[in-house]
Each structure stands twice: as structure tokens, then as C-alpha cells.
Amino acid sequence: MAFRVFRSINKAALSGEVTRRSFVNWLGLGWLMFTAAMGACTAAMGRFMMPNVLFEPPMAFKAGFPDEYQEGKVDIRWKAKYGVWVVREKGGFYALSTVCTHLGCTPNWLSADSKFKCPCHGSGFYITGIHFEGPAPRPLERYKISLADDGQILVDKSKIFQQEKGQWEDAEAYLPMSA
Amino acid sequence: MEAASDTLKMIINKICEPEPFFILMVLWCFASVIWADKWVKPKIAFTMMGAFFLLYLFSLTDSNFYSIATKGDNIPIIAMLFMSVYFTWLGFWRGVENDKRKAEGRPMIEEEGKEVKVLVWPHLIYIEFIVGIFCTALLVVWSIVIMAPLEEPASSAATPNPSKAPWYFLGLQEMLVYFDPWMAGVVAPSLIIVGLMAIPYLDKNPKGNGYYTIKERWFAISFFNFGYLVLWMALIFLGTVMRGPNWNFFGPFDYWDVHKQPVLNNLNLSELFFIKTLDMGLPEHWLKREALGIALTVIYLFVLPVLFDKVPFFKIGEFFKKMRIEMGAVRYYTFIFLFLTMMSLPIKMVLRWTVNLKYVVAIPEYFFNI
Ligand code: FES
Numbered sequence: 386m387a388f389r390v391f392r393s394i395n396k397a398a399l400s401g402e403v404t405r406r407s408f409v410n411w412l413g414l415g416w417l418m419f420t421a422a423m424g425a426c427t428a429a430m431g432r433f434m435m436p437n438v439l440f441e442p443p444m445a446f447k448a449g450f451p452d453e454y455q456e457g458k459v460d461i462r463w464k465a466k467y468g469v470w471v472v473r474e475k476g477g478f479y480a481l482s483t484v485c486t487h488l489g490c491t492p493n494w495l496s497a498d499s500k501f502k503c504p505c506h507g508s509g510f511y512i513t514g515i516h517f518e519g520p521a522p523r524p525l526e527r528y529k530i531s532l533a534d535d536g537q538i539l540v541d542k543s544k545i546f547q548q549e550k551g552q553w554e555d556a557e558a559y560l561p562m563s564a
Numbered sequence: 565m566e567a568a569s570d571t572l573k574m575i576i577n578k579i580c581e582p583e584p585f586f587i588l589m590v591l592w593c594f595a596s597v598i599w600a601d602k603w604v605k606p607k608i609a610f611t612m613m614g615a616f617f618l619l620y621l622f623s624l625t626d627s628n629f630y631s632i633a634t635k636g637d638n639i640p641i642i643a644m645l646f647m648s649v650y651f652t653w654l655g656f657w658r659g660v661e662n663d664k665r666k667a668e669g670r671p672m673i674e675e676e677g678k679e680v681k682v683l684v685w686p687h688l689i690y691i692e693f694i695v696g697i698f699c700t701a702l703l704v705v706w707s708i709v710i711m712a713p714l715e716e717p718a719s720s721a722a723t724p725n726p727s728k729a730p731w732y733f734l735g736l737q738e739m740l741v742y743f744d745p746w747m748a749g750v751v752a753p754s755l756i757i758v759g760l761m762a763i764p765y766l767d768k769n770p771k772g773n774g775y776y777t778i779k780e781r782w783f784a785i786s787f788f789n790f791g792y793l794v795l796w797m798a799l800i801f802l803g804t805v806m807r808g809p810n811w812n813f814f815g816p817f818d819y820w821d822v823h824k825q826p827v828l829n830n831l832n833l834s835e836l837f838f839i840k841t842l843d844m845g846l847p848e849h850w851l852k853r854e855a856l857g858i859a860l861t862v863i864y865l866f867v868l869p870v871l872f873d874k875v876p877f878f879k880i881g882e883f884f885k886k887m888r889i890e891m892g893a894v895r896y897y898t899f900i901f902l903f904l905t906m907m908s909l910p911i912k913m914v915l916r917w918t919v920n921l922k923y924v925v926a927i928p929e930y931f932f933n934i
Contacts, residue, residue, distance in 0.1 A: 465721035483721070488745050490723040495810075498825045504725035506741045507811030509828065518828045519811070520741050520748075523928040549928040 442467060445541040447533055451478070451562055459494045459512060469528060469540055470494065470501075472512060477561040480528040480540045481514045487521040501525070515548070524548040530560045573626060577815025580806055582917050586910070589794045596656065597786045600778045601664075604657040613649060626817045632805055636713040641731050641804050648797055652789075659778035659785075666777075674775040725809050725822065734803030735796045741811070742912045744923065744933035752905070759902045766895050783883075791906055830922035833857045850927050857925035861934060864908070869900040 446467050454460060454473035463469045468491075470481040483491050490505035501510040502518075509518030514525035529544035538560065546558035553559070579585060596603065603609060620642070623629045633642055662672045682688075715724055729737040739748040771780040778785060808814040809822045831840070834853045838846050847853045873885035888896040915921040923933040 465719070468720065488740065488749070490727060491721060492723075493725065493810075495823075495825070497823060500825075502810045502825075504723050504810055505727045506737065507828075518830055520743070520745070520922075522744055522923070522926065522931075522933045 444543040445539060447535075447537040448480075448540050450537055451532075454478070457512075459496070461494055463540070464491075467540070467542070469542065471530075471538065471540065474512075476563060477559055478530055478538060479514075479559050480530045482526040482528060482542075482545070484526070485521060486516065486523045486525060487519070527553060527558050529557045531557065532560065569622070569625075572622070573817040576623075577817055580815050582802070582806070582813055583914070585798075585802065585806070586794075586913065589798045590790070590910075593786055593790050593794055596652075596789070597778060597782050600656050601660050604653060604660045606657070609653050609657070613646075613653070616649065617646070623816065628819050629805075629816050632816070636710045637728075637731055638804055639710060641800060644797070645801065648793065652793065655776060656778065658776035662775055662777050663779045666779075672775045726807060726811055728803065728807070731800060731804060735799035738799045738803050738807075739909060742909065742916055746931065747934060752909075755902070755905055759906075762898065762902070766891070766899050768891060768895070787903075795906070795909060828920060830916070830920045832922050832926040833860075833924045834926065836919070836921065850929055854925050854927055857923075857934075861925055865901070865904060868904060869897055872900060 446463070446469075448460075448463055448469070448471050451473075454471065456473050456475060458473060460471045460473070463471060464483050468483045470483060472479055472481060485492050485503045485505065485508055487503065487506055487508050490503050492501040492503040492508070492510065494500075495502050499512055500518075501512075501514075503509070503521070507519040508516060508521035510516050510521070510525050514527060516522070516524050524547075527546040527548075529541040529546070531539050531541070533539040544557060546552035546555055579588065603612070624633060632638060658673055662674075665672055728734065736748070736753060739752060742748070743752065767784065769781070769784075771777065772784070805816045806813055808818070808820040809824075812824055812826060814820060814824070833856060834846060837856055838844055838853070873881050873888055875881040875884070891899065912921075912924075926933045
């Protein structure tokens, strides 16, 4: 079958005459190749989904010693590199994600007004991460926080705690330590 | 002189607070149709356009406004403002003229010279060609003269403050302030597109086909003007000129103070109802908590449409009834649904500005907020 098709294509190509059959055959061949090319493109696209190297900063990092922190202050040292705010309050520490729960911009900590404020659509969050202004539908997320063996604070971003699911009560979401 | 210009600026700043600005835009929308035959007279219209332009020139003397208006991104917006004003006038003017001619039994503007046939080539192609060359030249000059407003390299740690969408999307960005991202970012834009595509299928009224008219299509025209000029153009203007750092409202002549921090304690309907009104705690279960909001939404979307043709005042009910009969039930209710979804934006905006309402229904447990 395939051989017949190719022979007739070949014949038409050699003789330079186009019959109805050879036309249909050429057309079929053309479509076949087109489909194959499209398939290859799709496969190549799929390949992009699996990059050779993936840059991912470590999910857990050490955030210094507890006595480096001041009570009631938001520490913005880890914002640029890890996307985390570590807050020291009277009873202990918690780590807030710097991703706005609206559409993912990075809010700023406005110390004079004691709130996080997002520059994209104006969502505002209290120092605790609770939302109170603008469109953000839920509070900022918190990360797992604990003490490392050497006495430094250890923040692990692979574990997320969401207030609306009642997860802030979780022991790992908060590091108790009286000032 | 100084004092006078300061007062003028202050008045404009006051007008450009969201509520008065929006009320004015809505009033304009209706007034422009009701008094169309008055204001479209070229003498009056061009005086107004001239005044508008003078106002713009005056505004440029203010350094805060100047820095907004001359930013490379924003120049198209200024051009757009003047162009929308001009073309709105042009459409209205021809409509009014046609209405007058119709009343006098004379042929429409569009019918004049209908007997003379001209060929596409060269008559149309020639004009298009010239316009094409002109536009290309304009764009080349534009891209050479006006620098792209580049900012510092992007970083996930620092979002520019304020962070603005491309100018033609500022209306959508404004919508995001009032609705859940899923609603404002996905559902509403799709509905806008679907709704616009649906117009030819919904609107079977042959009046106004091929000629301008105001009288015969006043409802369609004011409806369109509201959706396009107010909810799209005016919101772009609002997003450009009136939104500053931390996405707060500023007057066009206000200094963009990063430390301006108005108190905006937004509350959900459930909180307004249970805590503020009934003075009790929120119910535990979300269904109980949001029952009121859900009921209101259902009423708005499904009960209200049935009531439209029963309004007893000012023949409104009659008007909608006639529309329902002419359009047929399916078309009519589709139209009303689209109409109500469109109106939910201004309603929500006004509620946010006046009573700080955040969401009518807020179920963060299931990522569902309206
Ligand atoms: S992304 Fe933060 S308010 Fe929209």
C-alpha cells in the first residue's frame, strides 16, 4: 500500500504530470508531514516543562540568634533572599510569607503605621499577618519555625500554615520564647 | 493668581475623589443622551472641548500632574481622553442631525450621495494607504522621541510602589480591588468578551443599522456609554491619575506621599451584619455565616431579573416589558443577566467607598468570595 502510494507519487514527480490520484497522494503526504511537525513542536514544548537546571533556594534557612531580634519589630533581613519576615513578639517568634494572598505581589512593611501594605491593589495586613484592608481574601501564610541545634532560629518554608484553616494554632507555626 | 490657581486645583482634587468623580461620570452618561440636541451644537461642543484642553494645559503647570501626564506609559491615555471626547461628540452630533432630518422627513446623512458608486480601488485603498504611512511615521517618531519608562531590574523581593498594569488594563486592575481575584481576573473579563460577542445576537433591533441616531436607540447608547466610557475609560483615568503609592487614592494634583495612610478597615458583609449590627460573634459554620450574602446574591441574579418589567415608576416596567416581548425571553434574560453582572461593579465600588464593604459572600475556606 505504502509502496504503491510512493510509486505513484514518484511517477508523477518524474513525468511532471498531475493526475487526480497523485494529487490526493501528495496532499495526504503533505498533511502527514504537517501533523508530524506539529507533533514534534508539541513534544518540544513539553520538553520545556522539564528544565535541565532548576534554581531553587534552599527551603530551610537559619535566621540568626533569637537575641538579635527586637520585640514588636518585623525583621526584613530575609525578605529579599528567602521571602520571609520573622516577627518577634512578647511570647515568641513567627515567620510570615512575603507573598500577598491576593495576587502574589510583595507587600512592604510600613513600620510607622505598623502594617504590611501591598502596592498592587492596596491590601493591608496587621503585623500578625491578618488581612484588614483591600481585596486580599485571607491572611498571609506562616512558615514552620523552630530552634536549630546551634541555638539559631530555623525557618522551614516547605511547611505552610494557613490561619483560615486553623493551622496557626499548630505548635510548629510558632516558636514560644519569652523576651 | 497664585491663590486662584490653588483654589482651582483644590476644587479639582475634591471632584476627583472617587465618589464625586463617579457620580459625575454617571450623571454625564444620562445627561449627554437626554440633552443631546443641546450640547452637540458645534459651537457649544467645541467651546467645551477647548475648555477641557485649557484645563489640561493648566494642569500641566502642576509638577505632580506633570510627572504623571508626561510618563511615557501615560501619554496614550491623554491622547485617548481627547479622542474619546471628540469621537463621542461626532457620533452624537450625527445622531442628533439624523433625528432632526427624520422628523422633517429629509433623508439621513448616510443616504446622501448614495447613488454615486465609487470603487474600492483606488478610492478606499488609497486613503488606507496614506493613513497607514502616516501612522507608521508617527510610531517611528514616537518611539524615537519618547523613552520607554524602564525601571530597575525586576526582583521578587521588591514590587514597585505603586505597581501599575499596562495602561489599557488599568480598568481591570481597578476591578481587582473590589472583587476576588478569581472573579475580577477570570470570570468578569471572560464575561466582558462573551457579552460583547453576544451583542449582535441579543440585539435584534434593526433601528440604527447603517445610520446614526440618538432618539431611536437612547437606551442602547446610554448603556454602551456607561459600560465603555465610564467603566472602562474613566476607570483607566482613575487608575492612572488617582491611584498612588500603596494603591491609595490621590487627587490629580496631590503629591504622592508614601506615608499617606487612610484607615480602611474593610469588613465582610457577615462581619457587618453579625458583629456590627447584631453585636454577636460570627457563627462557626461558613454556611450559616454567609447565608445572608448568599441570599442577597441569589436575589440579585435570579429574582431581580423577573422584577424588572414590574417596576411601577416612570414607565420603567413598561419599557422592559416591551423589550422582553420584542427580544423573546431567552435573549431578554441573557441580556438582563449580563446587565446585572456589569452593574455589580459600580455597586460594589460604591459600597467599598461608603461602608468599607469587602465581600458580600466570603468563604475563604473554599476560595470563594464575591
Ligand atoms: S497582589 Fe497584593 S493587593 Fe493585589
